[in-house]
Amino acid sequence: MRRGGAPSAIAVLFVLIAWAGLYVFLLATDRTSLYLSARTAWLVPVGAIILIVSVVGYLVTRPDSPALSNRSVSGLALVALPVVVVIALPPASLTSFAASRRSSFASAAFVTSVEDISTGSLSLADVAGAVRSDEAMAALTARAGAEVEFVGFVSRDPGVPADEFLLTRFLISCCVADALSVQVRIVDAPAGEFKQDQWVQVTGNLFPLNNEVVVQAEDVVKVPRPKHPYLNA
């Protein structure tokens, strides 16, 4: 067994500081919403606090550390790897690639009430909820022609007319791994003006057709990716 300043203790401290730094980095750069939903965002400060306390506690108490072996060096590097990935990865969110990997019927888990759909302005969350049940879809159908303003990214299937695309947004309940997509078909958009995965704001009139929701566009403008790219379930 080796005390405090041994390579093993320094390596353990390095990994702890790296993970503490990652959570502080997420807080400082406001990037938590790229990975977690609002209901799990508390994990980031909690993770940072436990890790910072662990670093301080480890430094103060200087417990014995097992000597390093080839396997433990690899293990420590493996634990540190996600920190490197997150910090090196430019800010990004799921794209149309992810939408294409998820089945279309998995777009219908969002919970919203018939009352929410029947009154006030309509959101993409309302659309997701409407696809989920006949009652909610009936409530949405009753509002056919309503003016809507949706923000999402462009998802274009091959073969669709140039003035059409799917406006896509993901809903997450805990983290990106559980993302579900909600899509509305935009028609009468400026032909060929918007590339795949471009974030846009669409203003137009909404028309539910069977299990699909169509928006006849009045105006489509490019916008930057929102600070919170995912809707929260």
Added chain:
Amino acid sequence: MAQAALTPIDTRSAWRRSFVAVAALAGIAVVLNLLNPARIPALQNFLLVFSSLLIEAMPFILLGAVVSAVIEVFVPRSVFDRLASLPRAVQLPAAGLTGFAFPVCECGSVPVARRLAHKGLSAGAAVTFMLAAPILNPVVLVSTIIAYRGRDILVPIVVGRATLGLLAALAVGWIVANKTSGELLSATAEDDEHAHHADSRAGSFFSHLTGDFIFMGRFLVLGAAVAATMQTFVPQTWIASIADTPFLSLIAMMALAFVLSLCSESDAFVAASFVQFGVGAQLAFLVFGPLVDTKLAFLYSGTFSREFLRTVVLVVGAVVFAGTLWVEVIVG
């Protein structure tokens, strides 16, 4: 070969290998930055899912490690010896129902179970607690209610999830009940346990806390990498075609739960989206996933003996299959 990997290396070698590891990590950072993953959609998708799974799961591992370190340092072994002397028919259900009071997901319950077994609680009780907690804890039950509110299958889903989850946990607990902690835990986990010493209670606490974090962390990283790979390259559409097939739909949803590796606190929202599947198949997803998934497979493999993973997969699979089949017959 394996023994050589575990043999301590001298200080100079340790420094050299540590520098190589740091250089490799720095190299990965540079490559990622130059590569611009946005140009490679599959790579970007993999990295986002991988990072997201770990950013969410690591604090649960830490919370589990804190509880585990508290148990190790502050709870006397005699408490667990007394608990271990209770009849099995009392011990296992009590351990399972304790899950109601432990509101963390499956990643947090593994280090606690490992500690409980090491500290003297019977292997059956430790495993029953570990498997029941991710399903029975109140946060998971409430999120299941929220995900299914307004649906006519709300009651069978919530009651079925809690009941089948407890039954599956009890079944595995019963099967491993005769094992000692040495037989239950992997040799690596035992070695790691013996490696943490300190002169003070505080030192011992931080030694075990950080030890658990590092030990569990590496298996979690491997599991998250495999789960993210499967989420990126295995399209979910393959499963849609068998939604109406009675037996296959149950197995397919268990397989999907294994592949997706979702947190038990969020999986109900995803399960509720599979409206083409019957109540039994949705329930199979909700019970199987928190007990056996890709990242858990790595955590179990690192923590427990080699046959433990096989036992969990077979027993949980059989209980969930039989149970959900009955639910399908009665409710569906």
